[in-house]
Amino acid sequence: MSLRHTVRIRWHLDDAIAFGPGKAELLAAIRDCGSISSAARKLDMSYRRAWLLVETMNRCFDPPLVASATGGSGGGGAKLTEAGLAVLAAFDQLQANVAAVIEAGQPSFEQHVRKTLAD
Amino acid sequence: MSLRHTVRIRWHLDDAIAFGPGKAELLAAIRDCGSISSAARKLDMSYRRAWLLVETMNRCFDPPLVASATGGSGGGGAKLTEAGLAVLAAFDQLQANVAAVIEAGQPSFEQHVRKTLAD
Numbered sequence: 001m002s003l004r005h006t007v008r009i010r011w012h013l014d015d016a017i018a019f020g021p022g023k024a025e026l027l028a029a030i031r032d033c034g035s036i037s038s039a040a041r042k043l044d045m046s047y048r049r050a051w052l053l054v055e056t057m058n059r060c061f062d063p064p065l066v067a068s069a070t071g072g073s074g075g076g077g078a079k080l081t082e083a084g085l086a087v088l089a090a091f092d093q094l095q096a097n098v099a100a101v102i103e104a105g106q107p108s109f110e111q112h113v114r115k116t117l118a119d
Numbered sequence: 120m121s122l123r124h125t126v127r128i129r130w131h132l133d134d135a136i137a138f139g140p141g142k143a144e145l146l147a148a149i150r151d152c153g154s155i156s157s158a159a160r161k162l163d164m165s166y167r168r169a170w171l172l173v174e175t176m177n178r179c180f181d182p183p184l185v186a187s188a189t190g191g192s193g194g195g196g197a198k199l200t201e202a203g204l205a206v207l208a209a210f211d212q213l214q215a216n217v218a219a220v221i222e223a224g225q226p227s228f229e230q231h232v233r234k235t236l237a238d
Contacts, residue, residue, distance in 0.1 A: 002132075003130055003131070003132055003137065004130075004131050005128060005129065005130055005131070006128075006129050006131065007126060007127065007128045007129070007217070008126065008127045009124060009125075009126045009221060010124065010125045010126070011122055011123075011124055011228055012122070012123050012124070012125065013121075013122055013232060013233075018122065018228075018232065019228065059233070060232060060233055061231050061232060061233055062231070062232070062233035062234065062235075065231075083231050086227075086231065087227075087228065087231050090224065090227035090228060091228075093224070093227075094220075094221065094224040094227070097220050097224065098126070098217050098220055098221065101213075101216050101217055101220050102128060102213065102217065105209065105212070105213040105216065108205075108206075108209035108212075108213070109130055109137075109138065109206065109209060109210075112180050112181070112184075112202050112205065112206050113132060113137065113179060113180060113181070114132075114178070114179055114180055114181035115181060116181075
């Protein structure tokens with residue numbers, strides 16, 4: 001057993017959460033699955049919730065992060081735009097940079113942690 | 120209107136959240152108010168919730184972060200131990216370091232944000 005961290009970074013624009021861990025996870029799933037509905041299934045999220053997250057992102061960013069092909073029964077799939085890929089990559093990089101800073105600060109906490117729990 | 124970030128860092132030890140933004144806020148309030156009950160009032164938190172957060176912290180750290188003086192009607196006050204002051208300072212420093220990293224990464228997101236919303 002040991003001390004470990006979690007961190008949640010969010011970007012806010014006006015009253016909207018423009019980007020954060022949930023939206024990053026959804027974008028990665030859309031990239032991998034090719035549609036909002038299959039991405040939602042993969043993440044065990046309702047289609048409605050996934051659609052609302054995409055709608056918020058597309059309202060906050062220009063060009064939009066997700067391009068949907070309409071038409072066909074069940075919709076025509078969705079994919080990340082170049083902007084979508086760039087924002088997702090920037091968020092992954094930011095999370096990695098932040099994790100490195102937190103890990104560098106870990107000894108300041110670890111030295112105070114109860115040893116009988118921590119060992 | 121502009122892009123801004125929020126971030127929540129948490130330290131986990133086994134199944135417990137050993138430390139995070141809520142516990143840091145509570146420690147600062149106990150330091151300033153001199154008792155768990157008045158700290159809870161200041162933060163608009165129930166005494167029971169504040170007490171449980173202190174109990175979790177004191178279970179995860181050794182020596183404990185909060186020293187309570189028992190006795191007297193309404194309890195005898197509480198203060199941060201040296202360990203409590205050190206952990207709170209380490210968390211504040213960590214939050215400042217992380218905020219600097221996130222601010223340094225902000226242009227990667229800002230360039231993609233919708234201008235009619237952002238300006």
